[in-house]
Amino acid sequence: MLNYAIKRLGLAVVIVSVAMTLLFSMIYLIPGDPASVALGPRATPEMVAALRARMGLDQPVWVQFWNFYSGAWTGDLGIEVLSNRPVLTVVMEQLPFTLALIAGGITWSVALGIPLGCMAAVRRGSFADRLVGVLSVAVIAVPSFVVAIYALLIFAVALQWLPAIGAGEPGDLGDQLTHLILPSLAVGLGWVGYIARMVRASMLEVLEASHIRTARAFGLPERQITYRYALSIAILPTVTLLGIGIGQMLSSAVFAEIVFARPGIGKLVYDAILTRNYPLVTGAVLVTTVLFVVINVIADLIIGALDPRVRSGF
């Protein structure tokens, strides 16, 4: 297990390095000078030069790259020019909101997707199975931001059941949860479909396996066979899928945060782009990328923990 974890982590480090290189070349290619952009048109050349020096833009490319690269590994993502605070601090303040949103999305998708997929597999070929199939494809196809806007229109504006904007009163957990319902539905709805399809497919495969036949031949209760013997295996691919899913939910979260005017990384990056606050953009993109890679590693490690075959295979 340890060996497997080390290998998997090593790969993650390499991927993050390459991603950082891509990101750096992207910033470097940005037309215009970030310093003069940040200071606005009325800045004097002296002011621009001073800021350039502070941002390290007067150094040769490879020095800039090294500074960016070594800084990033130690958590130094530079200074956010407007508020003069470390980028990492600003990003980390917003991160919990986004994570809560994604956790909500996962809750929706798992809570609906696993039972639906399981039911579809057990009642294979029934009307319910076909309905779940069509609905799964439909919710996967519809873009999450459209879901977000229409959820807002229906449940917050027309019916007024749930609050439309914000993240709720700090400290009031109930209020925060109510504010989480609609945005997290928008984030998780598509994944209900993915998970239902995945669980259905792998359940069907597992239910055909000979150990399930053995379990039946031993007269085990059908419930135990479905949930203990079959679902515990059928759930494994879903965990990997969720690893990828969290990354895509990060994307949906950006839209949900903007539509529901919630604080979070997505809103942060969006606002930073509109104000051309580039160090904040790169910092936030880097943090989410690292987050994404880490989540995928965790998903793989969970698979290793759940499936005794995987961990000894490495």
Added chain:
Amino acid sequence: MTVLAVSGLSVEFTTEGGTLQALRDVSFEVPERKIVGVVGESGCGKSTLINAILGLLADNGHVSAGEILFEGAQELTTLDPTSMRALRGERISTVFQDPMGALNPVLSVGRQMVNVQYRSGRSKAEKTARAVEMLQKVRIPDAEKAVNRYPHEFSGGMKQRIAIAMALMMEPALLIADEPTTALDATLEVATIELLKELQEEIGCSVLFISHHLGVIAELCDEVIVMYAGEVVERGDVRDIFNDPRHPYAHRLLDCDPARQKGLVRHLPTIPGEIPDLRARPEGCIFRPRCHRAEARCTETPPEIVVSPGHMARCWVAEVPERAEAAR
């Protein structure tokens, strides 16, 4: 006493191409403390027979005629699912062919063996102790630790012995063994067979042993059933069948067994032709299209001819042994 009495059993499957008769008029008995072997080519209905006994036929299959009487009391084809389930694992248990896939990969061996005892009313500790005891009986080394391991940590032969331990844990009246040694190599096969025989005598159960390996059948079984295309073509004492087969198919099958070839042969004998399409059974004897002894009357369904007490063959010419006919 007869543990299992199958009489006139027919099983049909509804497929896209029409109704498929997988078993037709199958009758045989498994006496107490005896091992009954079932032989036949693949596709002869061996698996359907097992599934029919266990009540695990696929959704498109059903018993169209006949009955399966278990321990002289319960009729399995009409038994309700709950009582059927209660029998499985408790009074009838099964060892399947594929030792690699027969155990659940994500549950420890001990956990699976404990789960099987869920109707026993034993405490958790007693169930675990019973699991360890059974593992020791099938000679799994270090049984106390082995219960916590996962299936993939055992070799193929060990997995099959674990499957046997699991099947015999509740001391069933009938053990169904579906080609339990086919996936193992020859030396393991002998060891597994010996173990199975030993445990069968100790527990005193009957065994329905399915195999296409004639050597294993001859070694292990008391009685033999020869199946062809879903029908029992011949059955009887193991010595009768092997020394004096009367059905032409049984005769050919024995001829094809490489182990029975005397001296060196260039080509192993084969049976010409193919198993008939079970959706459109030929009239009369099922083996007629491939039979070299076919006669005019073979277009009518042959009767079950008693060759000697307990030795039956479903063939018009069963009274005359093939060798005698050849000599004539």
Added chain:
Amino acid sequence: MSEAVSEPPAEVGTFRRTMRRLLREPLGVFGLSLVILVVGAAVFADLLASAEPSRISPRDRFLPPSADHLMGTDQLGRDLFARVLHGGRIALLVAVGSTVVSLLIGIVLGLIAGYGPRWLDNILILVFDALKSFPTVMLALALVTLFGPSLTAVVVVVILVNVPGYARIIRTQTIALKSSEYVTAAQSMGASPARILRVHVLPNVVGPIVILASMDIPVVIAIEAGMSFLGLGVRPPTPSWGAILNDGFANIRESAWIVIAGGVPIILTTLGFTFLGETLRDVFDPRLKGRG
């Protein structure tokens, strides 16, 4: 089901057979009708909507749907029906155009990775993995800082999102073909790598990837609409479904018809292409089932 599996989809007989099978699937018929509806509306936008999509008319601001304005008007008094139809043009052009470009790049890179030297393969795979490790929206946002909000930015995002997947599939198939007997035979006859790739490899790998790419069309439409919704894609006054949604979102409480006009076409189009694609894939090649 299996007889059509190995045949290339372009054959006429296969095409007829495929269509016949498709028309037997209710979901496929539903998807096809939606796609025909959307494509038809986009093609005949000028005929169907008499109004000019970008003409501002301050007197007609926020008019609810009526006989004059089938879908109402927006905050600048523009006719939403005309904007929706013309927005469909943009959406489809961007979707098809950027998918074709991604396909070409993906095929070339995939062939290089699969047939080229080992070190190049390793580097390409690493870059693909790294690109895949950016969440899509983050990649889009970072790229907009580079290109500024524009159609170009949308196309580049689509390419960066799609190419790694296409290239990986092509690469795997190329590697499988590389060791096949007829490629080895061609090599021994002294055929150049370019010729081997063009004559022996390309025709074998192109079929499935085109099916897969056409199934990504709804994703691309979603990317364009999403970026335009954020104001990072198509620039005003060019009509775009995402931009209409953005206009409507600002006035969602008072004039809900604007978000309805912007969102419903997106839903219908993505559903139509997805249902059609899913059915076609099942009909063409059951082996591709369950991808993703």
